[in-house]
Amino acid sequence: MNATFQHQGAGQKIQKELLNDWYQHLEDAPSRGEKVAYLFISGNIGELLQACGLHLVYPEVNALQCGIKKVAGPNILAAEDLGYSGDVCGYVKNDIGMMLGGNKMPHGTQLPKPDLLVCNYAGCATYLRWFEALAEFYDAEMVVIDVPYLRGMGGATKEEVKYVEDQLRELVVTCERITGQEFDPAAYERAIECTVKSEDLWVQVLESAKHTPSPIDAYFEAVFFMAPIYTMRGTQGCLDYYQAVAKEVQERLDMGMGPVAEEKVRIVIEGPPAWPHFRKFWEMFKKWGAVSVASTYSKVGGIWDLGFRHDVSRPFESMAEYMLGCYTNRNWGMRSELIRGYLEDYSADALVIHSVKSCRSFSVGQADLREQFILDFEGPTLFIDIDPSYPLYFAEALVKNRIYAIFVAL
Amino acid sequence: MSRLEQLVQTARLEVEDNEFAVARAWKAEEAGRACVGYFPVYVPAEVIWAAGALPVAVWGGGDKIEVELADARIQSFICSISRSTLELGLLGKLDFLEGMLFSSLCDVARNLSGVWARNFPGTYVDYLHYPQNLKSGAARGYYRDDLERLCGEVGKLTGRTPSDADLAAAIELYEEQRRLLRELSAVRCEEPWRLSLEELQILVRAAGRRDPRRHNAVLVEVLELLPQREVRQKDGVRVVLEGSFCEQPALELLRTLDQAHCFVVDSDLGRGLRWFKEPLSRCGDPWDDLVTAYFDHAEGSVVRHHSPSERSQRLVARARESRADGVMFCTAKFCEPAFYDFVLHKQALDRAGIPYLAVEFEEKMGSFESIRTQAETFAESILFFTEEEATA
Ligand code: SF4
Numbered sequence: 112m113n114a115t116f117q118h119q120g121a122g123q124k125i126q127k128e129l130l131n132d133w134y135q136h137l138e139d140a141p142s143r144g145e146k147v148a149y150l151f152i153s154g155n156i157g158e159l160l161q162a163c164g165l166h167l168v169y170p171e172v173n174a175l176q177c178g179i180k181k182v183a184g185p186n187i188l189a190a191e192d193l194g195y196s197g198d199v200c201g202y203v204k205n206d207i208g209m210m211l212g213g214n215k216m217p218h219g220t221q222l223p224k225p226d227l228l229v230c231n232y233a234g235c236a237t238y239l240r241w242f243e244a245l246a247e248f249y250d251a252e253m254v255v256i257d258v259p260y261l262r263g264m265g266g267a268t269k270e271e272v273k274y275v276e277d278q279l280r281e282l283v284v285t286c287e288r289i290t291g292q293e294f295d296p297a298a299y300e301r302a303i304e305c306t307v308k309s310e311d312l313w314v315q316v317l318e319s320a321k322h323t324p325s326p327i328d329a330y331f332e333a334v335f336f337m338a339p340i341y342t343m344r345g346t347q348g349c350l351d352y353y354q355a356v357a358k359e360v361q362e363r364l365d366m367g368m369g370p371v372a373e374e375k376v377r378i379v380i381e382g383p384p385a386w387p388h389f390r391k392f393w394e395m396f397k398k399w400g401a402v403s404v405a406s407t408y409s410k411v412g413g414i415w416d417l418g419f420r421h422d423v424s425r426p427f428e429s430m431a432e433y434m435l436g437c438y439t440n441r442n443w444g445m446r447s448e449l450i451r452g453y454l455e456d457y458s459a460d461a462l463v464i465h466s467v468k469s470c471r472s473f474s475v476g477q478a479d480l481r482e483q484f485i486l487d488f489e490g491p492t493l494f495i496d497i498d499p500s501y502p503l504y505f506a507e508a509l510v511k512n513r514i515y516a517i518f519v520a521l
Numbered sequence: 522m523s524r525l526e527q528l529v530q531t532a533r534l535e536v537e538d539n540e541f542a543v544a545r546a547w548k549a550e551e552a553g554r555a556c557v558g559y560f561p562v563y564v565p566a567e568v569i570w571a572a573g574a575l576p577v578a579v580w581g582g583g584d585k586i587e588v589e590l591a592d593a594r595i596q597s598f599i600c601s602i603s604r605s606t607l608e609l610g611l612l613g614k615l616d617f618l619e620g621m622l623f624s625s626l627c628d629v630a631r632n633l634s635g636v637w638a639r640n641f642p643g644t645y646v647d648y649l650h651y652p653q654n655l656k657s658g659a660a661r662g663y664y665r666d667d668l669e670r671l672c673g674e675v676g677k678l679t680g681r682t683p684s685d686a687d688l689a690a691a692i693e694l695y696e697e698q699r700r701l702l703r704e705l706s707a708v709r710c711e712e713p714w715r716l717s718l719e720e721l722q723i724l725v726r727a728a729g730r731r732d733p734r735r736h737n738a739v740l741v742e743v744l745e746l747l748p749q750r751e752v753r754q755k756d757g758v759r760v761v762l763e764g765s766f767c768e769q770p771a772l773e774l775l776r777t778l779d780q781a782h783c784f785v786v787d788s789d790l791g792r793g794l795r796w797f798k799e800p801l802s803r804c805g806d807p808w809d810d811l812v813t814a815y816f817d818h819a820e821g822s823v824v825r826h827h828s829p830s831e832r833s834q835r836l837v838a839r840a841r842e843s844r845a846d847g848v849m850f851c852t853a854k855f856c857e858p859a860f861y862d863f864v865l866h867k868q869a870l871d872r873a874g875i876p877y878l879a880v881e882f883e884e885k886m887g888s889f890e891s892i893r894t895q896a897e898t899f900a901e902s903i904l905f906f907t908e909e910e911a912t913a
């Protein structure tokens with residue numbers, strides 16, 4: 112690394128340490144008699160569960176790690192042997208396949224069983240089916256936090272917020288029963304305070320891409336940048352991480368440095384990444400000097416760049432608002448408005464829609480979105496479909512051709 | 522053609538009519554009437570009826586429609602009902618609907634609400650969120666409020682604000698319909714040769730298309746005629762059919778099962794129209810009655826979250842209650858909720874020693890021969906096994 116750069120890679124190093132620590136604590140939890148909750152990323156309530164003394168497992172994160180480490184294939188096949196159809200969400204099959212194989216992560220961590228399955232059902236109906244299956248296989252208790260899908264364009268209503276908030280308060284009682292320990296409201300508030308600071312920094316990182324050239328790739332890089340805010344929000348480690356990343360980004364801005372040597376095209380990407388082909392896929396864009404300046408997948412766990420922040424004076428209510436507002440819990444009218452806003456605010460030249468066959472929460476509506484943007488948006492709209500965790504689905508030549516066609520046109 | 526056959530034939534033509542002539546005619550009869558369509562599975566029809574509109578089940582185009590326009594808007598790996606329903610809309614065949622409702626059934630149904638809103642900007646498009654945390658003390662109140670909200674929205678289309686008495690009367694009407702449909706299903710369960718599965722399905726589905734008063738009268742007449750029907754008892758195996766709660770298999774597929782001597786004696790066909798397993802309990806407040814219906818009377822189905830394993834236990838119980846020899850999973854291609862249930866159900870059936878068969882269907886299927894062969898083999902294997910047991 113050039114001697115003038117002082118902060119590059121700092122975030123990555125911290126993230127690695129945080130994750131190692133996290134998994135170590137998790138693995139040892141049962142031996143300390145501590146309890147473990149499984150939950151989902153979208154609209155997750157990590158701060159609350161941690162203040163209840165629970166360790167957290169995010170099966171989606173495990174699935175994407177298996178995807179990126181290219182070990183998802185055998186897991187998926189194991190689940191299919193059990194009877195899961197080729198057409199269901201690859202993440203679910205990966206998780207169930209991994210469970211059948213002893214619940215060991217690719218890096219070796221032995222994941223503990225769930226003492227509680229918290230189905231924060233925000234935006235994906237598969238979440239319900241996934242934890243229903245785990246509840247059966249592990250014989251574990253399952254609680255649904257029912258988050259109504261938003262309708263209209265005005266955001267959540269008071270009644271919806273109240274409904275979710277009431278459920279969060281009820282959940283605390285369940286957690287107390289499971290852990291045998293009292294909920295610590297002060298710890299929860301401290302966590303929320305920490306969360307808000309991380310959220311501010313995260314938005315700063317995302318919005319740095321408004322700059323030309325963009326210092327970050329808001330899709331291919333952001334999916335790594337987003338990990339702590341979606342899994343460890345509310346911890347000091349998470350805040351440390353975003354402080355480091357903010358410096359890293361600022362330094363790139365100061366140096367005029369970005370993810371490609373020369374930024375030629377600015378794109379907005381909608382949809383989840385193709386994990387097993389992540390690098391290859393990125394290369395296909397880099398080759399054209401294409402940089403994603405905004406993406407929806409980096410908002411999958413929560414949206415802060417529209418102004419929302421957790422609020423320590425209303426810790427339960429603002430948590431409910433957060434859950435209701437996450438990306439897949441928004442209807443297509445809201446999603447397309449968000450994307451349109453990104454295209455404008457980030458001066459993007461093209462929209463890339465990445466459709467993932469087995470993830471209907473994203474994919475149903477994406478083709479219609481393409482229709483809409485072909486009609487309304489002045490730049491080109493590229494539509495690509497791949498499965499994120501199933502290595503066999505990647506038709507490399509086809510994807511390359513499509514990308515080629517659009518960038519030549521640009 | 523006997524009177525009974527005539528009644529069924531009329532219903533068949535209406536169920537298969539992608540022009541929805543009957544609903545259009547119903548609306549034209551009186552000023553101020555409206556029609557509100559709904560995508561499967563369930564809708565609180567009582568609320569819509571009380572507000573002066575006809576709830577119309579818009580459950581795909583069946584095998585009578587080619588998906589072309591919708592192809593650009595919903596990918597080919599999504600279930601056919603979502604694609605053909607959108608096709609109906611894009612072809613203008615649903616232009617008589619003032620409203621269209623979608624629900625939290627699955628990600629497809631939910632996201633379709635947004636696709637609909639964009640493609641049909643003049644229509645009232647709504648999304649109904651059915652609570653999934655049934656244990657929460659807040660869920661019933663939330664649902665009740667949402668029912669009232671729906672009522673207000675439909676009322677805007679018709680200009681009517683129904684009283685509690687109007688809603689109670691609507692509940693009465695649909696309770697009568699559900700009672701008649703239960704009776705009809707009981708005939709099928711007791712003597713499958715008296716009422717074919719195809720006929721039963723036609724009469725169930727017609728309930729989603731017709732003025733409930735008119736259809737109730739038809740059901741009453743059918744039930745009076747059925748005992749007099751001349752029939753011959755047939756041999757076959759008794760099966761519970763599961764997995765067709767949303768997209769509906771072609772009538773020919775159902776006919777094929779009867780021909781293969783697989784007698785479906787209980788099923789989730791047309792689930793939304795006969796979801797409640799017993800008469801609703803009534804408390805004097807009709808809104809609360811509808812809430813209780815959803816929370817306490819709904820049959821185990823992936824349409825709603827039940828406590829884990831409850832659904833599978835209910836399937837086993839239903840198989841026992843209907844004295845079924847086996848279970849047939851009849852699942853729409855690409856129907857994710859049904860696929861998830863299948864794994865848990867089959868494990869429960871294995872534990873209970875109940876044999877099962879799984880087949881997949883699409884709205885438009887070229888041939889049912891493969892399903893016929895599978896059903897015949899399944900029936901034979903059950904019969905063989907039963908004989909073996911008897912001689913052992
Ligand atoms: S369907 Fe999509 S959003 Fe839902 S769990 Fe699977 S990958 Fe995640």
Ligand code: SF4
Pocket residue numbers: 561600602603626627628629630767768853855856857858859
């Ligand atoms: S057929 Fe299945 S996937 Fe399709 S809309 Fe119905 S429930 Fe959803």
